[in-house]
Every structure is written in structure tokens, then in C-alpha cells.
Amino acid sequence: MFRRRPALPPFPPGGMLVGGAARDWLRGVEAKDFDWAVPDPAGAARALADASGGSVFPLDEERGYWRVHAPGGVQHDFVPLPPDVSADLTRRDFTVNALALTADRKVLDPTGGQADLKARRLRMVSEANLQGDPLRAWRAARFEVTLGLRMVPDTEAAVKRVAADLKAGVLPMPALERVRDELHALLAHPEAARGILRLEALRLLALSVPELREGLGLTQGGFHHLDVFHHGVEALHQLLSRVPDAPLPLRWAALLHDVGKPRTLARDPQTGRASFYGHDKVGAALTGQILSRLRLPGDDVQFAAALVGAHMIQLPATEREARRFAHRRRALLPELLSVMLADREAARGPSSSPATRHAYARAMNRVLEALEEQPAAEKPLLRGEEVMALLGLAPGPRVGEALRALAEAAALGEVADAEGARAFLKDWSIQ
Template sequence: MVRRRPPLPPFPPGALLVGGAVRDWLRSVAPGDFDWVVPDPAGAAGTLAGSVGGSAFALDLERSYWRVHAPGGVQHDFVPLPGHLVDDLLRRDFTVNALALTPERRVIDPSGGQADLRSRRLRMVSEANLRADPLRAWRAVRFEVTLGFRLERGTEAAVQRVAADLGAGTLPLPAAERVRDELEALLGHPDAARGILRLEDLGLLALTLPELREGLGMVQGGFHHLDVFHHGVEALHQLLTRFPDADLPLRWATLLHDVGKPRTRGTNPRSGRTTFYGHDRAGAELAREMLTRLRLPSATVDRAGALVRAHMAQLPANEREARRFVHRRRPLLPELLRLMLADREASRGPDSHPAIRHAYARAFERVLAALEEQPRAPRPLLTGEAVMGLLHLSPGPAVGEALRAVAEAQALGEVQTPEEARAFLQARRAEDSSPR
């Protein structure tokens, strides 16, 4: 069945549609962003904004670059008509993007992009274009995954040469923010795990997340059938298979959850088995450093780091422990459970037998039941002032410690009223002060 091409917005006077919007329209995919070349960018932007109810603003007044944010998250960019359209198209990254469309729906295609679209082939316009903006090397991987295309052999070799020259310092590295945007667009796709492997194949991962590569070839044994690096990639795949709505902090945390293992590797002197003691703490710090280097928002860095730090949490063996698990880790739930499940499902080593997997599943069920029973933290039974008056304390850490003890007892169902909370604290004080 032939798919119908989606409708396009009215063309501004004298305008041509260029780039990815033409590519998507030819693939019968509704474009999310539109790039227009027009005689009067300011006028065209204002007219469009008025007709669709969007907002127009200048991106660069000197060069007359304008943008319109339209309803539904659609974006329109307007730039002046180039002196030579074909020359402008031939300066673009890939042939499938080096396209223009006239109001009469005639395609201007100087580099054979339509044939590459039909063959699902990603081919560079020229290697010089890739080298002019090396970020296009990362974009090649993103397009491969998000469009479902395959890099043409010559283009793949050119991307590898660009990566090698970036590593050698003979080409300047793109700004971290631009690399971040490409990575997050890649990570947002259901097939993101394959994209990470392609970054490694092409030499780009070493320029982006070198710490992640430290796990290449590092055999783990036990529960694991993959080396440390491929286990992280497989965990990301398992996460996206089961939870396609996973947010970006969780995706980052899942990919990086074992990044601390190479730097904490040791050997148990009794058993001779490989150990990774403290890799959760080391990994959380590394993840924070890596994501900060990529200029991710601090909220994303903090969230991902906290999830990595908590991924080795002991799962509960009974309902009481499940309530304690929920109480202590509530801010990370349910994302922490999703990470832990992805970690487990990416582990198919000799120690991962059915009985272990069943026990793990039961523990998850206990936590989920406890979370459903108490989806929000209960309202505190005592204030700090009440605790200070009861225990004759001055403001300080001891007050916070007492409040946390009451909150946990409340979550476990051991106290339910202010009176019971006060009795709990008095009994706790008496126990602490009794001779041992």
C-alpha cells in the first residue's frame, strides 16, 4: 500500500522548503520542523505566526534568521534565499537532506538524495562537508538509527577518518552542547542501544564517553554473560524494550550504571573471584562527571547519578522490608526498579538460574505492592519543635535523626498517631541511654 504524503503548510511568497522537512515529506512522514528559504524572512515569519497562532522572533537579526514556534511543538525557521540554491544544497551533510521543494511540489535534488531515500541509504554529499562541521559524524549515527538507514561504505569510512582526526587533534571538537543534543536525540530512540554500538564502531564513543569504553573486554562472570561495556548497552536495550516511556535520566543511568566497575575491579583473596566493591559509588561520581562534561541540566545529572548510586540496593525478602525499601528510596521510585530490572534481564550468566530470577521477581512484586499501598509519604506525626521539647534537644543533627526515625517507623506501620510517635522516641532514648 502506498502511503499518502502528509499535507504541508502554505508556502510563503517566493519560498522553498529545504532539508529534513523535504526528506520526511518524501518518506510520507509528517515533518516536525520546517526550514524555509524566503526573500523576506521577517515578513514570512510574522505572516505564518499570525495565521497559526504561534510566536515569531529573530534568531539573528544581522543575518535575518527568524523562527516561529507553532502550536503542537512544530518549529519553522526562515533564512534568506541563497544566491545559488544548488551550491547551498551541495554544502549540506547528507544527500537525503540536500533537497528543496517548490510550491508546485517539484523536488530539486542535485546530489541524488531521492535515490538514496528509496534505498534507505545514508550517503555524504562530500567528505569536505563532514570535515567542515565534524558534528555531522555524530549526526550520521543519529540518522542511521532514527531513520532506519544504513551508512554507505564510503561515508562510513569518511566518518571514521573524521573521528580519528578529532582524536588526534587535527580537527576541532564540536561544542559539548551540540554533541549532547545529538546523543540525547539518539538516546531518545527505541533502538538507542544499537546507536551506542555504532558510536563505538565508528570511533566516536572514545571522543564522547571514554569512561564507558573502559569496560570493553572486562569479563565479569557469575551472573553476567557479557563484558562490562556490552552489559551496560544490553541493559539499555532491556529497559527500552520493557519501558519505552523511560525518561532521559533513567536511560542515561541504565547505560552508565556499571561505569564504575573498571576502576574498582579487584579479586577476592579467598575465592579468587573478581570483585567490584563500591562500583555503585564510584559509578555515580563518574556518571555525574560525564554528564556534566556534556553540559546536561543539573537536574538530569543529579537524577542519573542518584539512580546509579542506588542500583545495587538490596531487594526486600518480606513485606516489612519492602515498606522500608519504599520509604528510604521513594524519591527514586519507580525508576530505580526499572533500572534494576533492566540490569537483571541483561545478566544471563551461569549464576543467573531460574530460582534466582523467580526470587528477584517476587521481591519486585513486594516493592510494587508496598508502593501501591503507600504511594506518597505520610504526613509527619511530629514537628522539629515537638521533638526538641520532648527530648530536651537544641537545634542540630539529633533532631533530624529523630524525625527520620519516626518517619520510618510510621512507614512501617509501627506508629500511627502523635502519641505513639512520642512514646516511640522516649523508648528509643531510654534504650540508647541504658548501660550495655
């Protein structure tokens, strides 16, 4: 299971490497985050910052917690060395994290974490430890996916009990920023779709993104062979199979693209056929609410919501329509195409066929070709002041309409210079 063990940074005087970095060293995986237990955290942190050219600052000066951001995106945290390291390790979440490594590479393993790593087991140190910090329930799902482990039955049962106690209010919910960070660590993995399914199986999805669960059991028909929930999960999988380095807002958009369907469901009284008119707009609003609740940056929230709101746009049938599509949706491209393709490839219902998928791919290629021809917006042919003088307009919305119409005409190749722009606007103004 384990690869050759990577080199480690120099150990601080009297220090020990603890937790995930010790675990990753045993697995033969190079770490980026190092947790050190040292006699003098402030001194060790400053010494490392001086030696590496990194930056140092206190996380909690009263308790002696310090952090160093070193070059190359490497982070080092320093905490006071406890009197009994083994006893301190038994207060951790899982046995594979209850490990410490000395400078001479001696491993402290009071809970059997090395054996669990070799057997690919994820086992809690104790249920009390999980309940003491309920975020560890989400971490269990993440570790299964990112470390390739599998929860033993009693740990899985304990995680479900934590979820039940959180739902009942017996345990306090972790801060949503912490939940978001766990979700993002999971979503960033190539097998993020499997992670979403595990969150649902562990009853944690209802505490994270309950809106997604509204699609469980909601059949669609037509192009779709999965219910709304599993279709969204499969779209995430399809996205990552084609765009493995997709940024997080794009991953969220693929997962949430149909989140508005349950709230727009209508069934034909005669045939029982389902329709979801307006689900794209409702889904965009829900995406904004979900990601804002999880405290994502505003730009990421807006971008993901815009992708969801635009995923039902008709693809162009001609080259001219493709140029118009690229012009009007430039701010969302090419990510919008990735969401639309993931949506289509996640559907294998009776209406789906190789021919329909081929036609869809051809339409997408038209847009990509239009983007290649004009990768950036053209420089405006006329300024707003020139438009107002030409058409006798006062400042207001009509000026913006004229500029947008002119920009689209330029993108379509109908106007190439200032003289043509003036002629175009004169004709446009009398229509």
C-alpha cells in the same frame, strides 16, 4: 518504503521547504521541524506567528535567521533564500538532507537524495562537508538508527577519518552541547542500544563518553555473560523493551550503571575471580562527571547519578522490609526498580537461572505493592519544634535523626497518630 505523504503547512510567499522536513515529506513522515528558505525571513516569520498564535524571535538578526514556535510543539526556522538553491544544497551533510520542495511540490535534488532514500542509503555529499562541521559524524550515526538507513562504505570511512582527526586535534571538537543533543536524539530512539554500538564502531564513543569504553573486554563471570561495556548496552536495550517511554536520565542510568566497575576491579590471586566492590559509588561519581560534562540539567545529573549509586541495594525479602525500602528510596522509585530489573535481565551468565530471576521479580513486586499502599510520603505526625520540646533538644542533626526515625516508623505502620509518635520518640531517645 514510503507511506502516504502528509499535509504540509502553507508555504511562505516565494519560499521553499529545505532539508529534513522535505526529506520526511518524501518518506511519508509528519515533521515537527520545518526549515524554510524565503525572500523575507523576518516578514514570513512574523506572518506565521500572527496566523498560528505562535511566538517569534530572531536567531541571528544580522544574517536574517528567524524562528517561530507554533502550537503543538511545531518549530519553523526561516533563512534567506539563496541565489542558487541547488548550489546551496550541495553544501549540506548527506544527500537525503540535500533536498528542497517548492510550493507546487517540485523536488530539487542535486545530489541524488531521493534515490538514496528509496535504497535506504546514507551517503555524504562530500567529505569536505563532513570535515567542515565534524558534528555531522555523530549525525551520521543518529540517521542510521532513527531513519533506518545504512552508511555506504566511503561515507563510513570518511566518518572514521573525521573521528581520527578529532582525536588527533587536527579538527576542532564540536561544542559539547551539540554533541549532547545528537546523543540525546539517538538515546531517545527505541533502538538506542544499537546506536551506542554504532558510535563505538565509528570511533565516536571515545570522543563522547570515553569512560564507557573502559569496560570493553572486561569479563565478569557469575551472573554475567557479557563484558562490562556490552552489559551496559544490553541493560539499555532491556530497559527500553519494558519502559519504551523512559525519560533520558533513566536511559543514561541504565547505560552507565556499571561504569564504575573498571576502576574498582580486583582479582583474587588464587582463583582470578573478579570483584568490583564499591563500583556503585564510583559509578555514581563518574555518572555525575559525564553528564555534567555534557551539560545536562543539574536535576537530571543528580537523579541519574543517584540511580547508579543505588542500583546494588538489596531488594526486600519481606513485606515489612519492602515498606522500609519504599520509604527510604521513595525519591528514586519506581525508576530505580527499572534500572535494577534491566541490570538483572541483561545478565545471562552461569549463576543466572529462571529461579533466581523469579525470586528477583517477587522482591520487586513487594516494593511495588508497598508503593501502591502508600504512593506518597505520610504527613509528618510531629513538627520539629514539637520534637525538640518533647526530647529537650536544641536545633541540630539529632532533631533530623528523630524526624527520620519517626517517618520510617509511620511508613512501617508502627505509629499512627501523634500520641503514638510521642511514645515512639521517647523510647527511641534512650536507645
